[in-house]
Amino acid sequence: MKKFKKYSSFDLSKINDSILAYWEKNKVFEKSVENRKNNLPYIFFEGPPSANGKPGIHHVMARTIKDLFCRYKTLRGYKVDRKAGWDTHGLPVELGVEEMLNITKEDIGKSISIKEYNNACRKNVMKYKHMWEKITKEMGYWVNMQNPYLTYDNKYIESVWWLLKKLHQKNVLYKGHTIQPFSPKAGTGLSTHELNQPGCYKNVKDTTAVAQFKVLQNNDSNFLYEKTNLKIYFLAWTTTPWTLPSNTALAVGKNINYLLIETFNKYTKEKIAVIIAKELLAKFFNPKYEVSEIDKYDVGDKNIKYKIISNFNGKILNGIRYDQLLKYKQPSDGESFKVLLGDFVTTEDGTGIVHIAPSFGSDDNRLAKQNNIGSLTLVDKQGKFTKDVTDFSGMYVKNEYYSNEEKPDLSADIQIVIKLKKSGLCFHSEKYEHSYPHCWRTDKPILYYPMDSWFVKTTDYKEKMIALNNTINWKPKSTGEGRFGNWLENLVDWNLSRSRFWGIPIPIWRTADGKKEICIGSIKELKKEINKSIDAGNMLSNPLEKFEINNFSDDNYSIFDLHRPFVDEIILTSESGEAMTRELDLIDVWFDSGAMPYAQLHYPFENKTIFETNFPADFIAEGVDQTRGWFFTLHAISTILFSNVSFKNVISNGLVLDKDGNKMSKRLGNAVDPFITLKKYSADATRWYMITNSQPWENLKFNELGIQEVQRKFFGTIFNTYSFFSLYANIDSFNFTEKHIPAKERNELDRWILSELNSLIKTVEINLDKYESNKATREIQDFVINKLSNWYVRLSRRRFWKGEYNFDKISAYQTLYECLEKLAIISSPISPFFMDNLFQDLNNVTNKLNIKSVHLANYPSVEEKNIDLLLEKKMQLAQHITSLALSIRKKENIRVRQPLQKILIPVVSNNENLIKNVETIILNEINVKEIEFLNENNNVLKKQVKPNFKTLGPKFGKQMKDVATMINSLSEKEIKQLEENNIIKLDNEIAISLSDVTINTKDIPGYSVATNEEVTVALDTNISEDLKNEGLAREFVNRIQNYRKDNSFEVTDKITINVLKDPNVIPSFQKNLNYICDETLTEEINFIENIDDSYVEFNLVNSITTKVKIQKSKNG
Helix, strand or coil, X not given: CCCCCCCCCCCHHHHHHHHHHHHHHHCHHHHHHHCCCCCCECCECCCCCCCCCCCCHHHHHHHHHHHHHHHHHHHCCCECCCEEEECCCCHHHHHHHHHHHCCCHHHECCCECHHHHHHHHHHHCCCCHHHHHHHXXXXXXXXXXXXXXXXXXXXXXXXXXXXXXXXXXCCCEEEEEEEEEEECCCCEECCHHHHCCCCCEEEEEEEEEEEEEEECCCCCCHHHHCCCCCCEEEEEEECCHHHHHHCCEEEECCCCEEEXXXXXXXXCXXXXXXXXXHHHHHHHCCHHHECCCCCCCCCCCCCCCEEEEEEEEHHHHCCCEECCCCCCCCCCCCECCEEEECCCCCCCCCCCEEEECHHHCHXXXXXXXXXXXXXXXXXXXXXXXXXXXXXXXXXXXXXXHCCCCCCCCCCHHHHHXXXXXXXXXXXXXXXXXXXXEECCCCCCECXXXXXXXXXXXXXXXXXXXXXXXXXXXXXXXXXXXXXXXXXXXCCCCEECEECCCCCCECCEEECCCCCCEEECCCHHHHHHHHHHHHHHCCCCCCCCCXXXXXXXXXXXXXXXXXXXXXXXXXXXXXXXXXXXXXXXXXXXXXXXXXXXXXXXXXXXCCCHXXXXXXXXXXXXXXXXXXXXXXXXXXXXXXXXXXCCCCECEEXXXXXXXXXXXXXXXXXXXXXXXXXXXXXXXXXXXXXHHHHHHCCCCCCEECCHHHHHHHHHHHHHHHHHHHHHHHHHHHHCCCCCCCCCCCHHHCCHHXXXXXXXXXXXXXXXXXXXXXXXXXXXXXXXXXXHHHHHHHHHHHHHXXXXXXXXXXXXXXXXXHHHHXXXXXXXXXXXXXXXXXXXXXXXHHHHHHCCCCCCCHHXXXXXXXXXXXXXXXXXXXXXXXXXXXXXXXXXXXXXXXXXXXXXXXXXXXXXXXXXXXXXXXXXXXXHHHCEEEXXXXXXXXXXXXXXXXXXXXXXXXXXXXXXXXXXXXXXXXXXXXXXXXXXXXXXXXXCCCEEEHHHEEEEECCCCCEEEEEECCEEEEXXXXXXXXXXXXXXXXXXXXXXXXXXXXXXXXXCCCEEXXXXXXXXXXXXXXXXXXXXXXXXXXXXXXXXXXXXCCCEEEEEECCEEEEEEEEECCCC
16 A cells, blocks of 8 residues: 655755656646647747846746746646747847957947857857756746747748838838937937836936026127126026037027026126026025125135026027037037027926037927027937047047046046136036936946937827726736836837847838838748849849748748848839838847737748737736836737737736845845755745745845745645644555545534635635735645644644544544645645645545646635635634733743633623634633633723824824823723724814724733733633643653654554652642553553663753653553
8 A cells, every 4th residue: 555755854955856857757847738738728928038148036036927827827727838938139139249259339340240240149149048948947937948939030030020011001110310319338229118117217416517608799689788788698507518519509488587687607706697597596596695786706605696687588588699608510400509489498497598409309309490400419329529529529428438447537527517617608517416317238328319210100009008008907006007007198109220230120121312112021022022123133133042932941941041231231122123222220129029929920921820819918927127118019019000908917026126125236246146046945935935925016125034934934834734644644544545524524623624725725716816926825824834734733633643543533634635635736836846746745645636746737626515604713713812822821921731720701792602612622722721701891801091102193293192191091981982983082173093092901810811803811820739730741741752752753652651759740740640641652650769870851840850761662
């Protein structure tokens, strides 16, 4: 007969390794999908990671969330395909290669060819593929990695081109010249969703300047010069002094009031007149120093005297011209150096006058175009001043762009401010802390730069995207409505272009004048168009000549490469015979990943039926940083092209921080190695800790102590429970061959735990269906620790190890087996290794289920007939009373093994009958002889009330002390009224609620009292001589049991005990002889006067000791 497996030690990591080998050998993952191939599908999309970076502990978190819901839906009977993928393009890959080759973007095409560079990228992108495969396997993330989708694959690119052609046909793909976020260190423009990745906006301290723009005197400005003899300057504030050389206009608000003021330039002492918004006067001038006439200024004096000359509306300043601030170059594409009216000008900060550099700001550019103002672009795409800026030529505009050894002592901003101060054109300068955008990959500041780019006109579909978003189940809801919803409300067109080399090329060819263009949507179409070009004499041969149309084999798709530089060499021909060259930009890498629902299947060229039955996704999950990344691109493409959502349910998981709440990084030395963590603590403990610690969408403060606690308290408890079960089941040869005993025929404790088990199965199912994994795991954990182990097993222990193999014992075995089996199934999505091991340990003996892994099981059905809510309520009350009584014992320092005589329990809400039903359990658990019930109006227990100053302070402020005094004087009748109504008026004006006080019961002589919620108990703490003797006997039993265990006695071994005759213990032992013998399987106890060295000493209590000799009985 098979026996249940016994363990000499508990090693979760060893269990992980063993089960992982079992899965691979028996292809359990494959079977879990294959066994359900005819069932309803549950669609999951895997967001592709980039394999040129190492996996981190946050990836374990993200993948646990994905894995657990896919495993759960498999248990529920769904067919869950899980196709892996690799994100193979984009800045992370290119920047990694540039660092590896010690080159910059400018070297590509010069010292290294585009072909060589892209080959290096193709190789480097899979640099850490082995580490990703290792972490995927070791953490138990089930995803099909045998046939992953690769975004650099020609088939994938063809599907992306098809999507782009569809966008082009809908007239939502267009080319525009705009001011865009640009990353000089990455050498490419960025989309707004890239700029809004978490952490992209950083607080920086920049040198600011209030520059003086001299008003030219003419007919338009005479009304100003008539009021003063001084030079007049417009004061304009900027946090980016490096843009001042490119200034071509100023903007004022037409409804803002401005002042003309006479004052001093504090750097030159020169008397000047300045124009500033009235509301911002106090930012630069102290009202105490307003004078009727200004005389002189001492350099360094912080308080500048001033005189208000005139007050006027901004509208009157429109069209006034000023002298160019820094005379490097004149714009050639329009007017310049005049005041304009701008609707974006405010008086929130600055001077109320905005310096306009059309090349470096979208508002600036729009206003300049509206007023035919020319532009100056005196910074190149590397972030350096051009040669026109003679004294700063070649200097980076941001010091962050330098490598450390090259960085100048003074930044460009500071040097420009110094230049302005010397020329009397700086009114004020200071350091200013503000939020500034940085590149999400280089971590360097971005610039706003004028560029030609291709855009997706997402704004045309804004309302549709918002409407569809409202149908998606976001977890948390606040992300869908807030972060993502607000993003859609403020949607701008999607900048698709990237000025890079390694990525999917934009499949658009244009004539030289840009008037004619074609967007290619397939290899078939491209081959056809090349043949046309050959006929027109624009190409000599067709690089796709050997490509066979409708042959979708990998070999056929491997005879060419759709990347640069090969596609750049293809010349197409317009209908009128003009040569057409490809637009050199690549597409945003986020479009690559957003296209995965279609491109992973090579849709629409292959797998049409499969796609139609596998779209949209039922579930996706990624980090919160994907809210405006992958989540957005999935949603945008599916809305525009398919008028549908791309996913129905989404979990946006939070960040994994260190235990102090700091972001993990190598620099800070607080990064956690996921491989070490999994090896040290196991995947099961790590996964369970991550899911149980907090909601997935909340930031997790990762602490190894938390994993250790999970190992000990949760997994250790289940392991010990199984070990207890297997020990006695093996002794009694239990293997579930007996007829199944219906729950209604079992004893009350069995019926209770089965009721709790079915309630748990129901609750876990409800929570996982709602994607509330944290609530599900906490319910499981509570069941295991507080109900199954600490209550059911503890109260049932005697049923397992005492008595004959009878109906009651079989009932106990069947009940505990069922609990362990179903726990293994419902917990397996989160703890896949340990729970499979537990399941196999059980099922390999009983063969109850005809499967070889828990992951091939079905989620257990809820047996509603076995749920007894009244019984659950009774047992919960028993646990509650027990907890209070044990807390009193702890407070009074009375051991649990010391019996007490009585516990007093006031009757509340007719709970007397409920308590009487579980009276025996309570008395046994708290080791008390009797319960005495008190009616609600008893005079024994008196309640008292204390003020809760934490709530009273904010609520009543200065009145708090008076309110506290009134609370302290409440009568018992008033306290009862407060408990019943949750509120009471202290006088005509002041009312308090239950949360404003703490109510407890006063101790009474000889008793100690504890209260929690509606339950109050009073424990008799007097210990009689008989009680003391019984307590000593119980301590003796405990020491004998420990001795048996420490000396490897079998649980069935019977023993003989010799005890030194000692007046301190003999009366206790003799009075409780039967109890001692029954509890320890002792056949004979002898009291001996003379002993030898073979006796051991037991320390019992309060310095009382005894010496004993324990031997296995000859009859045992």
